Amino acid sequence: EAGVAQSPRYKIIEKRQSVAFWCNPISGHATLYWYQQILGQGPKLLIQFQNNGVVDDSQLPKDRFSAERLKGVDSTLKIQPAKLEDSAVYLCASSLEGAANEKLFFGSGTQLSVL
């Protein structure tokens, strides 16, 4: 089966610029996650969607980050304006239903460098 697709693979921007990441989850997966992985740290959940509704966005810096999942399939994550501390790998993952013991499938990530 096709995996979770993310683009772009790499992005370099200057601080205060805007950037957007795209994710296409595995077909039929209701739950979609965006994680931020800063170098040397474990991934941290930014936002979790169940179909096109938000389940958890408690750690999303809402003054600069936004995400949407139109039609419950693809998702975009935007940062506007970017700060130096946003440099990280942004991981998209999906799972079938979001159950507690369910496996998450991860994309390869987008590596963002903010200069």
Place this chain on the structure above:
Amino acid sequence: GNSVTQMEGPVTLSEEAFLTINCTYTATGYPSLFWYVQYPGEGLQLLLKATKADDKGSNKGFEATYRKETTSFHLEKGSVQVSDSAVYFCALKVGGFQKLVFGTGTRLLVSP
């Protein structure tokens, strides 16, 4: 809150050595426990999981046992290979629609 603590790396071993990567957790509730692995240049992938106390997850020669009494989920392998070189993440999830919480990761380097 829910959290995971892993031993710091890197862990450096020779091929065929025994591996242990320690993981302990704190959880409000009864978590499911996971080990994810990130090979160089690849995305995170599930290695193994356990959903209740005393369960043993296993895959590719790796094992981990869910120990409720010590709140631990240590990863072990009897004989590592060079191809096992990767970053290993311990993680937990409590209840449906709850976020998967990761540890900081442990890098394993295996030399021939």
